[in-house]
Amino acid sequence: MLRVTLNGVQVECAYDSTVLQVLRANGCDVPALCHDDRLKPVGACRLCMVEIEGEPRPVASCTTLPAEGMVILTDTPALRSLRSTNLSLLATHYPVDAVQRDPAHPFHRLLDEYGVLPGNQPRDFLFHDASHPYLGVDMDRCISCYRCARICDEVQGQFVWWAWERGARTHLAPDGDTLLDGGCVSCGACVDSCPSGALFDKRSTKPERWTRSTCVYCGVGCQMDVGSSNGRVVQVRPAASPVNRGHLCVKGRYAFEFNHAEDRVTTPLLRQDGKWHAVSWDEALDYTAGKLQEIAARDGSDAIGVLGSARATNEENYLAQKFARVVLRTNNVDCCARVCHTPSAKALKTMLGTGAATNSFDDIERTKLFLLCGCNPTENHPIVGARIKQAVRNGAQLIVIDPRRIELADYATLHLPVRIGQNIALFNAMAATIIDEGLLDHGFAADRVEGLAQFVEFIRDYAPEKVADACGIPADLIRSAARLYAKAKPAMCFHGLGVTEHTQGTEGVMTLINLALLTGNLGKAGAGINPLRGQNNVQGAAQMGCDPNSLTGAQSISEARTRFEAIWRAPVPQNRGLDLMAMMDAAAAGSFTALWAFGYDVYLSLANVNQTGKALEKLDLVIIQDLFMNQTARAFGHVFLPAASVFEKDGTFMNSDRRVQRVRQSVAPPGDTRPDWWIIQQLAARMGHASQFSFDSPQSIWNEVRSVWPAGAGLSYSRLERESINWPCPDESHSGTPFLHAGRFAIGQRASLACIPVMPTAEQRDANYPFMLTTGRTLTHFNAGTMTYRTPNTQLQASDVLDMATSDAQRLGFHDGEPVQLSSRYGSTILPLRLSEAIQPGELFTSFHHPDQLINCVTSPYRDRIVKSPEYKVTAVQVAHLPQNING
Known part of the structure; x- marks a missing residue:
């Protein structure tokens, strides 16, 4: 730490801070209109000027580093005069009516503080755009700080804003007639950064309060501040966190009005005589409990299944699987992870011992090379995509493997447009190249890899020259990709549903793990095999035990049974459970008769709708717990239980890189809607298990989760209030685990390579379906x-x-x-x-x-x-x- 004197008071500061950061950390708020903590400082507006003893003239605090013994003054007559002059220059063309309409705007407050009047000199060449649904543009208010262009370039990487013309006519505008024509992805970062109101959110309602929470869309887990007024969510802005670093995408920032949609279901419903009827909670719950008990008595407990939800919290998914096992006495519990990343979890668990991402998003800025396989981060995981884009701009290499030329392919060192369905052939060919060209990490292989000799024999049949035609990629391009990946240290692999949603999806992930094992890209920062989870809490739903073959924490039933039975005061069922797809098969066969799904539109989401519909129509009881009358409810539902949304409840989500993060209630649930955890407990009580479901809050549920999940025991709510921690975190003194498998794998000291042959899908083209x-x-x-x-x-x-x-x-x-x-x-x-x-x-x-x-x-x-x-x-x-x- 350094010691400096600030306005006569000695303070300490870090070596790598700027003087502006020192000022703000010590409550000294000097103006800085061109500065944003997310951007590289440029010192352009000259408002953050300070006097430093020994310097002949004032310096910009945002671009100046502190030194030991530095003496800093921030509010002298000369500085105030300088700031007033600079503000006058910035306000030369600023419209008076803008100040009058919104005197509380930050730039307007500065003008008032320094007694500066807007110049109101008109300009007739400025860009205006009223066409965007969320972003307003009125460049009459532009003060040429360039923050919009810089944040678009340096954070989002979209390069929408350009400086046009020269001299007095220089102005900012996109390369198109509108923002969207110019490539805007509607992230709102420019609006968020603009200090003058030239760019603004069209939603004009001012929040009465702000609540920190977690985004409800993809699995990145962005932190956000939710603004509410009169019981409604009216605004969302990005929060600074290790995950999203003060940035959001169009969905996280703007797509929240579903919460107050007119067709929101706000009262329990029962279908009688083919029509839905509103009923009380007591009537709905009594009816549901009675039907479940009737079906269990008639058809057996294993004729009933429960589906957890990526939309629900960890606490609610934990109660859902506990309800299935304790109340219904069945392991028939699953979630939507079955249709997306269960292949990832299975492959990673089988080969390495932990079925989750090996590395943290923090490693994006540490890696030397990205291997992106079957994922499209800039569209599907936009904040991760933007971070990858910036890392590549800063020197990291990038290999994109995808049938389409996605946006990131334009930034890639190599793009391999693999033919649809040929992932394993390609990954095996890369492995064959690594072996053939002596690119193996021999030290890592000797210490931590099993089965190398057998794998070498197997992989010879997949030389690039042998599979190039099947892959649709020239052999020399495959070899180039393998060389890049093997030689870059460290190299980080992200994969998505383009790898997992195949007949060999699990095995496709295994072949990616092979590549990491061969090159030593595991157990270190900036490396690893990392599935990009598609939904906000799909990782958490499965991790909480919404899986027929594992309990909370992805613990096997056989190994963890004793621990759970002691905490639950009930036996864990012995019968093997049905997964979601097996439930559909059993329903079609008539041996499965009741399904409870919350936050999951099964009919719309599963592949081959006709097959799914034939299964669902045979069920005697379909319980839907959701916000809206979804397609499953419309066609097949018997009971509808209205649930609270993410904005209306407390709890936690778990993101793709193994962080557990808080969800906090921003507004009250409308009508008779209730949180999922309340509904589950009420139903459990009616079925004779009130004592095992008597939690008074999500926090008390989470404390039970911690008691049965050793790897999450250290993740208390008190820590989650102030920290962003990657599990495993076994106790409250543990700092978390940003990357897995350092020194040894969870499965043991050594991991075995997997010999995966290509087994083509039965789905093939022909003359009729070309x-x-x-x-x-x-x-x-x-x-x-x-x-x-x-x-x-x-x-x-x-x-x-x-x-x-x-x-x-x-x-x-x-x-x-x-x-x-x-x-x-x-x-x-x-x-x-x-x-x-x-x-x-x-x-x-x-x-x-x-x-x-x-x-x-x-x-x-x-x-x-x-x-x-x-x-x-x-x-x-x-x-x-x-x-x-x-x-x-």
Whole structure:
């Protein structure tokens, strides 16, 4: 630490701080209109000037580093005069009426403090844009601080804002007629940083209070401050945290109005005579408890299943699986992780001993190379995507493996557009190159890898020259990618559903783990194998025990049974549980008769809608616990229990890099809606288990979670209030584990390589179905569209679209924007066509967000060979003109 004298008082500060940081840390608030803590300091506005003993003239505090013994003055007559002059220059063209309309604005308060009047000199060449649903632009108020351009470049990496013309006519505007034309992704960072009101949020309601919470969209786990007024969420702004560092995406920042949508279900409902009827909680719960008891007595406990939710908190998912095992006496409990990253968890658990990401997002800035496989972070995990983009701009290398040319491919050292369904062939070919070219990390392999000799023999059959045609990638490009990955130290792999949602999804992740083992990219900072989890708490739902084969903490039932039975005061069921897909199969066969799903639209979300519908229609009892009347409830529901949203309850979520983070109530639940944990406890009490479900708060539930999960025992609410901790964290003196497997693996000192042969999916193209379709998410919408399609995000994208290579469209006579019929062997739907240079000929892409388009009516019935996840990513399809468009 350094010691400096600030306005006559000696204070301590860090060597790497700036003088401005020292001032603010000690309560000295000097103005700094060009400064934002998220940006590199530039010292342009000259308002943060201070006098330093020995310096001939004032210096900018934001760009000056402190030195031992430095004497600093911040408020002298000369400094006030200098700031007043600089403010006058900044306000030369500033409109008077803006100050009058909003005197509380920060820039306006500065003008008032220093007695500066706006110059009000008009300019006729400035950019204005009223077309954006969220962002307003009035560059009459621009003071040329360039914070909008800098934060767009340095944080988001979108490069929307440009300085146009020269001299007195220099002004900022995007390269397009509107923000969106100029490439804006609606993150709001420019608005958040703008000090003058030139850029502003169109929502004008001022919050009465702010509440720190966690985003409800993807698995990144961004922290945010929720602004509320009159019982409504009215604004969200980014919070500074290790995960998102004061940044949010369009969904996290703006797509919150679903919370107050007019079709929100706010009272319990029972379906009688084919119609829904509002009832009291007592009537709904009594009816549900009675039906569950009746079915258990008639068909057995294993005829009933419970589905946890990525939308619900850890505490609520813990109670859901406890309810299944203690009250219903069944291990039939699962969650939506089954259809996305259970393959990741299974592969990582089997090979390394822990079924979660090996490294923290903090390592993004530490790695030398990114290997991105089957994921599209800038759209699906936007804050991680932006951080990756900035790391690459700062020198990290990037390999993108994806059938499409995603945005990050434009920044990549190499892009490998692997043919859909050929991941394992490609990853094996990279492994073969590492062996063949002597790129193996021999020291790591000798200390920590088993089965090398057997693997060397196996992998010879996958030399790049042998599989290049199948992969659709030249052999020399495969070898180049393998060399880059092997030689970069450390190298960090992120993968997504483009790897996992295949018949060999689990094995695909295993082949990625092989690459990390061969190159020594495990057990160190900046490395690892890291699944990007798609939903906010899908990691937590599975980790809390919403899995038929494991208890809370991903502990095996056989090994952890005694601990849980002691805490629960009840036996853990012996029978093997059904996963989600097995529940559907058993329902279709008539041996499974009741399902309770909360926060999960099963019918809309599962692949092959026709197959799912036939299973659901056979159930005697379908209990839906959600915010809205979803597609499953409409078609098959018998009971609807209205749940509180993320903004209306307390608890925790668990993000992709193993952080447990607090969720805090911002507004009261509307009507008769209740938190999921309250509903579960009420139902348990009616079924004779009140004493085991008598928690008075989410914190008390979490304390029980800590008691049964040794690796999370140190994650108390008191610590979570002030720290962001990666588990394992076994006690409250432990600092957490940013990266796993240092020194040894959770499975032991050594991990075994996996010899994974390619076993092609049964879903293949033919003359009738000549295209291969893959599906995924987009930036502006999310999953089943339940939330985002109830917000102005619909103005950013109105529906799902079908992307087709321009060459294919020209060959077949299709036109951009034309509605077409997309058909597979399983069903069909209608989508608008979008011509794209990012798509390979013979391949198609669409998202699956809009419920009316029901994309899963075309996806196949095939599943992962090990964990039964649906194969969403490979479907043979045809595309046809609609009758009225044949000649159009």
